Amino acid sequence: MKAYRKHVILALGLLAAGGLRMSWEAPLTREFRSDGLLAKPVETATREKIGQTSAAVALGGLRTLVATFLNLKAFSHFEAREWSELAETYDLIVDLAPNTPYYWTTGGWHLAYNSASDYLTRTDLPALRRREAWRDSIRRGRAFFERGTRLNPDEPSIQAELGALLSNSNKLLDFPAAAAAYKAAADTGKAFPYVRRGECLALARIPGRELEALDLARRLYADPHNRLPTLCCVRFALESHADPSKDPLKLAISIFGDPRSAHDQLGEYWVRVQERYPLDGVASALKILESILLVPADESVFKRALQPKETPDDWFRGR
Amino acid sequence: MTARKTIPFSRVRRVAVIAGHAFTQLVRMKVFYFLGFFAVIGIASNFFNLPQQSGPEALGDNGMDLLRLIKSWSLGPMTLFSVVMGIVSTALLLPKDVEDRTLYTILAKPVPRLDYLAGKLLGVLLLLFVSLALMDLLMVIMLQMRLSIVLEVQASLGQSRGWDAAAIESLKQDTLAQGPTWALQGAVAAVFIRSAIMAAIALLISTFSSSTLFTTVVSFLIYFIGHFQADARDFYFEGGEAGTSAASRYVAMSVSLVFPDFQLFNVIDAVIQGKTMELIQFVKLTLAGIYYVAVYTIASWFVFSDKEF
Numbered sequence: 001m002k003a004y005r006k007h008v009i010l011a012l013g014l015l016a017a018g019g020l021r022m023s024w025e026a027p028l029t030r031e032f033r034s035d036g037l038l039a040k041p042v043e044t045a046t047r048e049k050i051g052q053t054s055a056a057v058a059l060g061g062l063r064t065l066v067a068t069f070l071n072l073k074a075f076s077h078f079e080a081r082e083w084s085e086l087a088e089t090y091d092l093i094v095d096l097a098p099n100t101p102y103y104w105t106t107g108g109w110h111l112a113y114n115s116a117s118d119y120l121t122r123t124d125l126p127a128l129r130r131r132e133a134w135r136d137s138i139r140r141g142r143a144f145f146e147r148g149t150r151l152n153p154d155e156p157s158i159q160a161e162l163g164a165l166l167s168n169s170n171k172l173l174d175f176p177a178a179a180a181a182y183k184a185a186a187d188t189g190k191a192f193p194y195v196r197r198g199e200c201l202a203l204a205r206i207p208g209r210e211l212e213a214l215d216l217a218r219r220l221y222a223d224p225h226n227r228l229p230t231l232c233c234v235r236f237a238l239e240s241h242a243d244p245s246k247d248p249l250k251l252a253i254s255i256f257g258d259p260r261s262a263h264d265q266l267g268e269y270w271v272r273v274q275e276r277y278p279l280d281g282v283a284s285a286l287k288i289l290e291s292i293l294l295v296p297a298d299e300s301v302f303k304r305a306l307q308p309k310e311t312p313d314d315w316f317r318g319r
Numbered sequence: 320m321t322a323r324k325t326i327p328f329s330r331v332r333r334v335a336v337i338a339g340h341a342f343t344q345l346v347r348m349k350v351f352y353f354l355g356f357f358a359v360i361g362i363a364s365n366f367f368n369l370p371q372q373s374g375p376e377a378l379g380d381n382g383m384d385l386l387r388l389i390k391s392w393s394l395g396p397m398t399l400f401s402v403v404m405g406i407v408s409t410a411l412l413l414p415k416d417v418e419d420r421t422l423y424t425i426l427a428k429p430v431p432r433l434d435y436l437a438g439k440l441l442g443v444l445l446l447l448f449v450s451l452a453l454m455d456l457l458m459v460i461m462l463q464m465r466l467s468i469v470l471e472v473q474a475s476l477g478q479s480r481g482w483d484a485a486a487i488e489s490l491k492q493d494t495l496a497q498g499p500t501w502a503l504q505g506a507v508a509a510v511f512i513r514s515a516i517m518a519a520i521a522l523l524i525s526t527f528s529s530s531t532l533f534t535t536v537v538s539f540l541i542y543f544i545g546h547f548q549a550d551a552r553d554f555y556f557e558g559g560e561a562g563t564s565a566a567s568r569y570v571a572m573s574v575s576l577v578f579p580d581f582q583l584f585n586v587i588d589a590v591i592q593g594k595t596m597e598l599i600q601f602v603k604l605t606l607a608g609i610y611y612v613a614v615y616t617i618a619s620w621f622v623f624s625d626k627e628f
Contacts, residue, residue, distance in 0.1 A: 010618060017614040018576030021607075025580050026556070028603055029549050037589045037596060038582065064591045065395030068388060099592045102384045190493065193486055225481050 067097040083115040101157045104148030112141020131316040159185035160195045167202045169275045178202040204234045214238040233269035240281025248285035263289040267301040274307040337438025342445045345408050364392035382469030386497040390591045393458035401514035409443050409521035410534035433620045443518045455507045459499040466498040496593050505601045506590035512608035513584040519615035526622040545581035579611045
C-alpha cells in the first residue's frame with residue numbers, strides 16, 4: 001500500500017475511533033466531575049501564576065503534588081513574614097486542590113491569626129496603618145474560610161475554623177455568623193463534639209437569642225461529656241436570664257454538683273469579661289457561695305482583677 | 320482438529336515469549352534502581368508535617384494530613400516514573416531490535432507482526448505493573464505504619480478528653496479513609512492504565528519513527544495534549560454558543576477525536592483527598608483504558624504490518 005494512502009487510512013481510523021469514544025467519554029467526564037472525582041480544569045490565571053513547569057506538572061495529573069510543594073513554599077513565606085505572597089500562594093494552592101480542607105484551614109489560619117498578629121506587633125509601622133493591616137488580614141482570613149466553606153459545604157473543619165475566628169474576642173467578633181458557621185459544621189454530623197458547644201457559646205452572646213442558646217445548653221448538658229466549665233457557667237447565666245427569680249444557690253448546685261466546684265468555676269468565669277459571656281445571676285451566686293464556703297474577704301473573687309474589657313481598637317491607641 | 324486447537328495457545332505462548340524477552344531486556348537496563356529514589360521520597364514525606372491550626376479537640380488533624388501528604392508524595396512519583404518508563408522503554412524497544420538485528424531474525428520466522436508488537440507492548444506493561452506493584456507496596460507499608468501511630472494517638476487523646484465511643488469510632492473511620500484503602504489501589508491502577516495508554520501511543524509513533532528521541536518527545540507532547548483534550552471537547556460542544564469561529568471549533572474537535580482524554584485518570588487527586596471511587600467507576604475507567612490501548616495497538620499494527628526494514 002502506498003504510504004500516503006496508508007497515512008490517510010490511519011488518520012481516518014483514528015478519527016473514527018475518536019468519534020466512537022465521544023459517546024461515552026464526555027458523559028464519563030461529567031459523571032466523574034459531578035461525583036467529585038475530577039476537579040474543574042485548572043484556570044488559565046492559575047496556570048500563569050504557578051509557572052510553566054508547575055503548570056505542566058499540574059496538567060499532567062499531579063495537581064495535589066504541585067499543591068504540596070506550593071504549601072512548602074507558603075511556609076517559607078510564613079517564616080519570612082511575607083503575607084501578601086503567602087496569601088497569593090494559598091489562593092493558588094486551593095485552586096489546585098479545592099477539596100483538601102487542610103489547605104483551607106491552614107491558609108485561613110495564616111491570614112487571620114499569624115499575619116494579623118504580626119501586624120499587631122510591627123513597631124516599624126504607625127498605629128493607624130498597623131490597625132488597618134491587622135483588620136485587613138483578619139477579613140482576608142475570614143473571606144478565605146468562607147470561600148472554603150462554599151466549595152466544601154459538607155466539610156466541618158473549615159466551618160468550625162470560621163466559627164472559632166468569628167467568636168474569638170481577640171479578633172473581629174460576629175457572633176451571629178459564628179453561630180451559623182458552627183451550626184453548619186455540627187449539622188454535617190462529622191464534626192468534633194466541641195463544635196456544637198461552640199454554637200451554643202456563640203448563641204449565648206447574641207442579644208435576643210438567649211432562649212435558643214438555653215435550649216441548646218440544656219440538651220448539651222444532658223451528655224456528661226459536655227459538662228465543661230464554660231458550658232456549665234453559660235448554662236447557669238442563661239437559666240438566670242430566663243428566670244431571674246430562681247434561687248442562685250440551688251441553681252448552681254444543680255448544675256455544678258457542689259458549692260466548691262460552683263464557686264471555682266463561676267469565679268474563673270466572672271473574670272473573663274473580655275469574652276462577653278452572659279453574667280446574669282453570677283455575682284449573686286458567687287456572693288452566696290463565698291459566704292457558705294467562708295472565703296476570706298481578701299481572697300474574694302471580687303477582689304481579683306478582671307480581664308481588660310477593651311476592644312481591639314484600644315490596642316492600637318497610644319502605641 | 321488437534322492443530323486447530325493448538326493454534327491459539329501457540330499464539331499466546333509466542334506473544335508471552337516476546338513479552339518475557341522484552342521484560343528481561345528492560346530489567347537489564349537497571350530500571351528498578353529508581354525504587355531507591357522512590358523509597359527516599361516516601362520516607363522524606365514523613366518529615367514535612369508543617370505546623371497548622373487545630374481546634375481545641377482536634378485529635379488527629381495533623382496525623383490525617385500527614386497521611387494525605389504521604390499519598391500525594393507517593394502517587395506523584397508513581398505517575399511520573401510510570402509515564403516516563405512507559406514512553407521511554409517502548410520508544411527504545413523497536414530501534415534496539417533493529418540495531419541488534421533481532422528484529423530481522425524474529426520477522427524471518429513465521430511470527431505475525433501483530434504478535435511481535437503485542438509481545439513488546441505486554442513486556443513494557445509487565446515492567447510497569449511490577450514497578451508500580453513494588454512502589455505500591457512501599458507506599459502501603461509506610462501508610463500503614465503511620466496510620467497505626469495516628470490511630471493510637473487519637474484513641475489515647477480521645478479517652479483522656481472523655482470522648483464517647485461513638486465519637487472516637489467516627490474519627491477512626493475518617494482516619495482509616497486516609498490510609499491504605501481499595502480506592503487508593505484504584506488510584507494506583509489508574510496510574511497504571513494511563514501509563515499503559517502512553518506506552519501504546521509510543522508504540523504507534525515508534526512504528527513510523529526511526530528515532531528514539533523523536534518518539535519520546537512526541538509521546539510526551541501527546542501526554543500533555545491529552546490533559547487538554549477534555550477542554551478542547553468542551554470548547555467544541557459549547558464554543559458555538561460563545562460565538563467562536565467555526566475553524567477553531569473544528570481544530571478543537573480534531574484534537575478531541577485524535578488524542579486520548581487523560582483528565583479522566585486524574586481521579587487520583589480526588590483519592591488523595593480521601594474521596595472514594597466506586598467499583599463501577601473503576602470498571603468504566605478500566606474499560607476506557609482498554610479501548611485506548613486496543614485502538615493504538617491496532618493502529619500500530621496497521622502501520623507496522625507491511626513496513627520494510
